[in-house]
Amino acid sequence: MKKIILALGLTASSIFAIDLGIVLISPEVGATLSYNKFNGTASSREENVYFENDSAFGAGAYARLWIGAAGFMIAPHVKYDYLGSSFSSKTQGDKTAKQNIHNIQYGGVLGYRIPFIKLTPFVGASYSTFKGGFIQDSSLKETYAINFGVRWEIPFVPFLVLGFEGSWQKPNVNTPSSTATGRVEMLNLGGTIGLAF
Structure with missing residues (x-):
């Protein structure tokens, strides 16, 4: 009975990935829960705005198409993160304000799928937009x-x-005033859960 259960588990886990011998194609979709950290300043003639050590939790979603050969994997992807009321500004007048930011990234990652344990570390780059x-x-x-x-x-x-x-x-801060400048450093770390077909 144990052999039958083992055989069914192995079969079911590989039915939806298209395995062409050397090439593996596997779409993946999932959700993220993340911790976001921000640091930076935006300044103009009138006031300075600080984002030092600001942080928040956020949620998001992603979709990737994994294509692999001999363990090497590449995946074009799209990723969405809701950064929530993450940015808390502090001006010279000691005012604070929080704003909602949405981040969409388009890009790709490259990784290596370790045989038997099916663990894939990856790195990549994306074009990032904000709303x-x-x-x-x-x-x-x-x-x-x-x-x-x-x-x-x-x-x-x-x-x-x-x-x-x-x-x-x-990213740079885009302001209506040509005299205003600034950059915000953003680090997003989180856990993911997904379905790979």
């Missing part, structure tokens, strides 16, 4: 993000993938 209010009609400019993480295909549990991933980026 939502910032500080007094300001917004964050598009930039590039560095992505990194690891994913684990759970043995004997078909389709389930757990992981840890992060991204680092440093």
